[in-house]
Amino acid sequence: MNFRSTRGLEYGVDSTRAIINGISKDGGLYVPDSFPNIYKLLRNKKEFSYEELAFEIIREYFTDIHDKELIEAINEAYNDRFQIKVHNNFLELYHGPTCAFKDAALLFLPQIMKRAKKVCNKKEEIVILAATSGDTGKAALEGFKDIEGFKVVVYYPKKGVSAIQERQMITQKGDNVKVIGINGNFDDAQRFVKQMFGDNDFKEELLKQGFLLSSANSINIGRLVPQIVYYFYGYFNLVIKGVIKQGDKINVVVPTGNFGNILASYYAKQMGLPIDKFICASNENKVLTDFFNSGIYDKRRELVLTESPSMDILVSSNLERLLFEASGRNPEIIKDLMNSLSENGVYEINDEMKKFMKEFYGGYATTEEVHDAIREVYEKDNYLMDTHTAVGYVVKKKYQLETNDTKEVLIASTASPFKFPRSICEALKIPNDKIDDFEVLKKLSEITKNNIPDGLANLSQYQIIHNEVCDRSEMKKILLSYLGIEG
Secondary structure, eight states: OEEEETTSSOOSEEHHHHHHHOSOTTSOOEEESOOOOOHHHHTTOSOOOHHHHHHHHHTTTOTTSOHHHHHHHHHHHHTTTOEEEEETTEEEEEESTTSBTHHHHHTHHHHHHHHHHHHTTOOSEEEEEEEOSSSHHHHHHHHHTTOTTEEEEEEEETTSSOHHHHHHHHTOOOTTEEEEEESSOHHHHHHHHHHHHHOHHHHHHHHHTTEEEEEOSTTSHHHHHHHHHHHHHHHHHHHHTTSSOTTOOEEEEEEOSSSHHHHHHHHHHHTTOOEEEEEEEEOSOOHHHHHHHHSEEEOOSOOOOOSOGGGOOSOOTTHHHHHHHHTTSOHHHHHHHHHHHHHHSEEEOOHHHHHHGGGEEEEEOOHHHHHHHHHHHHHHHSOOOOHHHHHHHHHHHHHHHHHOOOOOEEEEEOBOGGGSHHHHHHHHTOOOTTSOHHHHHHHHHHHHTOOOOHHHHTGGGSOOOOOEEEOGGGHHHHHHHHTTOOO
């Protein structure tokens, strides 16, 4: 399988180079040349382990990695480290070391990147730059820590993540990791990372110093492809449980900010998985909802800091990959749209692209609706949702009321509720105003009789290692300083 840039400059790029590069030289994102229809080959097998299914799907894309190497990468990533559970229609993607769905991709990415580096014969030290709205950063740090030949630099909005999320990052051990808080929001951090990748002169200077920039955000195809596996696994699980018959169509609900997870479900459909509707769920930062309802993407609005911080995003990077498909794979259209977004903060897609988008439904949930949903599901089913999953649940109900669509749904449950204990307590009306977040964690566990995940249970006792905070203007300077380069 070869890959090409959404903006047209690069094509015929093999998978290892796409993984190592992270982003194309023209600022575009790598997309596969085609989507192999693998569902028809997999549908007759009764059961797969997660690792077996991952191998069957990922091997279709990363064809210049030998099967033996790919199997080793998958096993090293997932064995005894990550699993998916399906509770009713909730696809629980957070049973990993950082308690968020990003683990599935970011445990695998270091393993595949290590092998891609070997195939490409890259001698430089690879510097992983990541902007995070809460979960990507910790998952990248955990995945890449102490892996030889890599350094990891993570930027996060100092006042834009939960206390638990922040503590997970700033206590991260590893000789090759760096965590930096910024006085700004996630979009500021993401814009900086994109600028670095788009600055070819800067990257050439780093190469001369022995450093090669790459990305752990979902703009990297090496992170996006393993997320496709979720939806096959969830679908087959519904079949095994007798909820649906093999071949029945389902709808997929994904709470999303950067559009990577829901894009992976779209890619799954292109591989034959019987998905009908994609329900794109947003919080009060409803730029995606407005886009799917109008065809106009307008980031010219104030970012709202919500209780689902991983979705507090105004520039959804992976939407560019969907636009590429909607345009008939026309890079000139994509360049015009992305230039308009960069220069004017807004773009509008054409009528043909608007028709394409009918597969998607966009909706959003307010904080009050999220709290009501968390309380409703807990009181009805004794089941705890986190704030992001609750956004998806609310929007699913809105979609069903508007359309009377009764198909079975798969709701991506993207984080443990214990990552946001104060919000969950607020929703359940559990008093929590006079204790710190870690005491709230214990209180939530005691009252709901749910165990705190291992990765969070003793978090308050971990030593703070990373306490650096900077303004947006200093982000490049700190990166160079960490690499030992005078800027």
